[in-house]
Amino acid sequence: MDLTEQVREEEHFRQVERALLYADDAARKIGEIAARLKKDEASPGLIAALETAADAVRADHRRLMKSVYFRVPPRGQGQLTTEPGE
Numbered sequence: 001m002d003l004t005e006q007v008r009e010e011e012h013f014r015q016v017e018r019a020l021l022y023a024d025d026a027a028r029k030i031g032e033i034a035a036r037l038k039k040d041e042a043s044p045g046l047i048a049a050l051e052t053a054a055d056a057v058r059a060d061h062r063r064l065m066k067s068v069y070f071r072v073p074p075r076g077q078g079q080l081t082t083e084p085g086e
Helices: 003-039 044-069
Strands: none
Touching: 003 044
């Protein structure tokens, strides 16, 4: 990988990290709103909807992190081989 490609890839990862931060922040804020509504004895349906949404955003955040940071490279790219001559 030449320097230009490396710089471009680093910028791409910065953008992905920004998206991850947005998702994490959204999940946290949704959870905080649900907690405030619960404290104010709001409709259980509203609280449940927000709690479900916060859980879904957290799950999406985890899925994105796994697919970005723990992805398996395509066959033949960056994999170690155990067979001689491969």
